[in-house]
Amino acid sequence: MGKKGRDTRVKRQLAPTFWAIKRKEGQFVMRVNPGPHPGKRAYPLGMVLRDVLKLANTGYEVDRILKADKVKVDGVIRSDRNFAIGLMDVVELAMGQTYRMVPKNGVSLSPIAIDEAEKGLKLLKITSKTIIKGKKMQYGFHDSKTLISDQILKVGDSCVVSLPGVNITNHIAFEKGATALIITGENGGSVGKIEDIQDGVFSLPKRALISFDDKSVELPVEMVMAVGSDRPVIRVS
Numbered sequence: 001m002g003k004k005g006r007d008t009r010v011k012r013q014l015a016p017t018f019w020a021i022k023r024k025e026g027q028f029v030m031r032v033n034p035g036p037h038p039g040k041r042a043y044p045l046g047m048v049l050r051d052v053l054k055l056a057n058t059g060y061e062v063d064r065i066l067k068a069d070k071v072k073v074d075g076v077i078r079s080d081r082n083f084a085i086g087l088m089d090v091v092e093l094a095m096g097q098t099y100r101m102v103p104k105n106g107v108s109l110s111p112i113a114i115d116e117a118e119k120g121l122k123l124l125k126i127t128s129k130t131i132i133k134g135k136k137m138q139y140g141f142h143d144s145k146t147l148i149s150d151q152i153l154k155v156g157d158s159c160v161v162s163l164p165g166v167n168i169t170n171h172i173a174f175e176k177g178a179t180a181l182i183i184t185g186e187n188g189g190s191v192g193k194i195e196d197i198q199d200g201v202f203s204l205p206k207r208a209l210i211s212f213d214d215k216s217v218e219l220p221v222e223m224v225m226a227v228g229s230d231r232p233v234i235r236v237s
Contacts, residue, residue: 009029030044030047042086043084043085044081044082045071045073049062049066066079085101087183088100098118100234102189103189106185106189107188108183121234124142125226127155147161147168157171158227181237190210191237192210193211194208205222
C-alpha cells in the first residue's frame with residue numbers, strides 16, 4: 001500500500017540549528033506540524049517540554065503531560081506534541097510556571113520565565129493588512145493570528161494583545177526612536193534603539209539601523225521587532 005499521512009519525525013542532522021538537542025544521540029527527533037509558525041523558526045511543543053524545559057525524559061512522558069491538559073499555549077490547552085511553538089508564544093504549565101519564547105544570546109528561541117501579570121499578554125508583529133468587506137481592515141500577525149479592526153496600523157508595527165483572544169491593548173509603531181528587539185541572527189536577543197529606517201530598493205530590502213551596547217548594525221526590517229518606545233512594554237529578555 002502507498003504511504004498515508006506525513007512523517008511525525010525528522011532526522012536530527014536536518015533539524016534547525018537552534019534546537020537544543022544532541023545531534024548524535026539518535027537518528028530521529030520530533031518535527032513541527034504545519035501551524036502558526038514556519039517549521040524552520042519553531043519548536044515542536046513536545047521538544048520544548050522535554051529538551052528545553054527538562055520537564056520530561058521521554059516522548060511517552062511528554063504525551064502523558066499533554067493528555068492530562070496540563071499545558072496551555074497562548075491561553076489555549078494544547079495536546080499535540082508536534083504543535084509549533086515560536087516567537088513570543090506564551091507556554092503556561094499547570095504546575096504554575098509560565099514562559100515566553102524569545103531570542104536570546106544569538107539563539108532564535110529560548111524560554112524566559114514571566115510572572116502572573118504578563119501571562120495573558122503577547123507581543124505580535126503585523127506582517128500583512130487587507131481591506132475586506134465593509135471597508136474594514138484585517139491585520140495578519142507573525143504567528144498567523146488575524147484581527148479585524150478599525151484602527152489604522154502599519155505593516156511592521158507591533159501590538160500587545162490579551163490572550164487567549166486577540167484584543168489590542170497597546171500599539172507600538174515601527175519608527176525612528178522606538179525600542180526594538182533583534183529576533184534572529186548572531187545579535188538575536190539584543191534590545192536597542194531604531195536610529196534610522198532606510199526604504200528598500202531593487203537590490204536591497206527595507207533596512208533599520210539599530211544601536212545597542214555601544215555599536216550599531218543595519219538589518220532587514222524582517223529581523224527586527226518594535227517592543228516599546230523608551231523600553232520594552234513587556235519582558236522580552
